[in-house]
Amino acid sequence: MKMMLEKSALYVVATPIGNLSDISLRALEVLAGVDAIAAEHVQNSAHLLAKHHITAKWIRLHQHNESAAAEKILSLLRAGERVALVTDAGTPGISDPGAILVQRVREGGCRVIPIPGANAAVCALSAAGISDPHFLFYGFLPTKSGLRKRALTGIQSYPFTLIFYEAPHRILESVTDMIEVFGESRRITIARELTKLFETIYCGTLAETLVWLQADINQQKGEFVLLLSGAEMPEESGISEDARHTLSCLLAELPLKQSVKLAAEITGENKNALYQLALNLKSSEPGF
Incomplete structure (x- = not known):
């Protein structure tokens, strides 16, 4: 009997990057409960499911067929089925296929539900x-x-x-x-x-x-x-108070990169130093 998962939903399921025991309990429940699983390489994913005694209806989805597979999966979702997306290892869509499918599903009006887990x-x-x-x-x-x-x-x-x-x-x-x-x-x-x-x-x-x-x-x-490691930046103390004030005013109205560019042009201060100061100002804002 399938567990109570939301109908017409795509579950984006993170899987282990190496040690198969790193799968989450929620991920196992979803993989056992969906109607089909879209996988980059079925053999690799089947090994994980076999360890946890889960059987599945498979859909192949990789970088060469993602658009076509997305249409097939969207039709299943519109019919009320539940589909899980997995990649070979880690989180789908992060340097792996999945982003096109997620985009198509969202555009098609179906829900996308992330199941977090391993990321290298x-x-x-x-x-x-x-x-x-x-x-x-x-x-x-x-x-x-x-x-x-x-x-x-x-x-x-x-x-x-x-x-x-x-x-x-x-x-x-x-x-x-x-x-x-x-x-x-x-x-x-x-x-x-x-x-x-x-x-x-x-x-x-x-x-x-x-x-x-x-x-x-x-x-x-x-x-x-x-x-x-990142590039070493000049000390903030070298930035004048006028430049700090200019940058703060710009940050209140404009995106960070644009604010830094304009502040450097207006004040003549070092652009990299202003960028680091802008990051520090942003990180100190409440709720940042």
């Missing part, structure tokens, strides 16, 4: 000991070196932790490109094979990390999360 980026961040409260999740970098270095250059001056995913066959190339763009001394945390048997978390400079990777081919295997 947040898992790595929680174990890295990084005190900076601000971070940018970038996801996968471009696969070609030229495009990758161009992407890295575009975020070179960001003052917060940068989080990337990377595949094992590109890890050395990516760290090498980071050294070229950011320099050897920028610090990085490498988290590989999170929650799995050979889980490793290593912290060091980019130069040290490249040597560490090259010294042991086993450390080049598995799925990677890279957490790169």
Whole structure:
């Protein structure tokens, strides 16, 4: 007998990123109760369900068929059925298929219900000991070196932790490109094979990390999360009171980036310093 789930609803279900015991009780209840499960690779997801004695009607959904599969799933939802969406590991739609389906379902007037759970980026961040409260999740970098270095250059001056995913066959190339763009001394945390048997978390400079990777081919295997430290910013104390007042007035009326740009043009103060001050002002607002 199916549990009481909402009809005509798509359940976006996060699954373990490695250790199969990291599935939530609510996720198991949903997966056991829906009428069908949309999965990126059915074999991988079936292994998880078999461990928990759950059988399912499967719908294949991956990056090459997502639009067509979305129409099929939407027709099921309109007929009153309940569908769960899972990816190979982690949360659907986060560097994985799912966003197109969710968009189509929402546009079609059916409800989307998130079932939270594992996420590799947040898992790595929680174990890295990084005190900076601000971070940018970038996801996968471009696969070609030229495009990758161009992407890295575009975020070179960001003052917060940068989080990337990377595949094992590109890890050395990516760290090498980071050294070229950011320099050897920028610090990085490498988290590989999170929650799995050979889980490793290593912290060091980019130069040290490249040597560490090259010294042991086993450390080049598995799925990677890279957490790169942000650019160092000038001290706020160097900003004049007039510039602070100008920035505060602009922030009250305009988006953060536009406020910083205008404040820099008006006052002549350093744009990066103003950006850091703007972040601090925003984070100190009640309810931020």
